[in-house]
């Protein structure tokens with residue numbers, strides 16, 4: 500069949516984005532052309548998220564949209580929502596194939612065997628998956644930063660979280676494979692690599708052969724031509740003194756950590772089944788900042804967890820301020836079927852969640868400004884990404900290694916280069932500056 504077209508859309512986290520790009524590559528290798536999701540295609544793939552009920556809802560909307568764009572096309576639903584609620588997904592009008600978060604290396608075969616109208620449930624029992632599933636590396640050309648997935652699964656079972664059910668047990672990509680992936684990306688011109696996973700800090704834990712994140716990072720840091728190496732989320736309990744020492748050793752390591760806090764109240768942390776309290780977290784950030792001066796520390800915080808009263812929320816606001824985060828991701832707690840917290844008493848009203856979320860987002864904005872403002876009139880090193888349209892004309896944007904976004908007048912040939920920018924101003928989007 501000539502000229503087959505596939506269109507993908509992705510919800511959720513960086514891991515999902517990474518996997519969608521891998522799926523695109525699998526289809527390309529089998530002769531498909533990848534087109535935009537709102538264009539006519541033969542196959543539509545919706546890569547879903549289920550971390551909150553909004554993920555489920557948006558997933559269903561996108562499934563229906565695909566059916567409308569081309570009613571004859573095959574509609575394939577994959578990802579976390581598909582994994583945790585395959586029957587619910589199969590019932591959505593127009594769905595033909597449901598593939599969860601495993602068994603995706605075979606997705607093209609599954610699709611080619613499927614017949615429009617004959618619903619196929621290809622979701623695996625994820626609790627039985629013990630191997631990291633290798634998918635092709637990030638394939639798009641011409642960008643500066645690339646994500647690389649090194650780990651799958653989570654076994655923490657925090658009381659609110661559906662991710663362990665959606666992603667299954669811990670599986671680490673073999674170190675040689677990660678190293679080959681990094682080399683490949685560097686050869687293709689990527690300058691910054693962001694290592695991602697579902698529980699990245701647990702890298703190697705299930706392998707019993709001494710593999711861990713620090714050993715891996717030591718190897719990756721020696722790849723010639725790699726300008727920057729960044730870690731995505733790392734749980735507070737997984738940040739060891741060795742990790743901090745390694746990160747303090749300078750390039751290619753970025754002075755940036757994303758350390759999920761979830762709540763700044765000890766009684767709520769306990770109900771969440773988090774494995775630390777605020778005291779532990781405070782001491783951890785003291786160590787981070789002692790070892791890595793000017794480190795950017797970003798975090799996730801949830802509002803409206805069951806039993807969160809005004810006083811608990813106040814503790815979270817105060818603690819976020821005290822921790823001087825350089826950025827906050829705020830989530831409104833969403834009860835997830837099958838998780839213990841969904842049945843906890845004292846569920847918080849939606850209006851209260853909205854209000855708390857607004858307030859915390861405003862606090863986060865101020866904290867980000869305050870962190871960025873330390874660079875006013877100073878010079879920072881920026882990895883140049885792409886041009887963006889702004890009120891001040893075409894500016895280029897890039898990140899500092901400690902994760903502050905910087906806008907400046909640039910040139911196309913600076914893309915992928917590290918440049919020194921003198922900071923002249925500050926906005927909600929980040930810093931503004933000029934090249935010296």
Ligand code: 5AD
Pocket residue numbers: 550551659660661759761799800801830831832833834835
């Ligand atoms: N409701 C809202 N947010 C959640 N997260 C995880 N589970 C839920 C839930 N049930 C958030 C956490 C986590 C981030 C990836 O998603 O803050 O760090």
Ligand code: SF4
Pocket residue numbers: 510511512513514515547548549550554578579662665666697
């Ligand atoms: Fe969404 Fe979590 Fe799955 Fe990522 S791992 S897609 S955030 S449910």
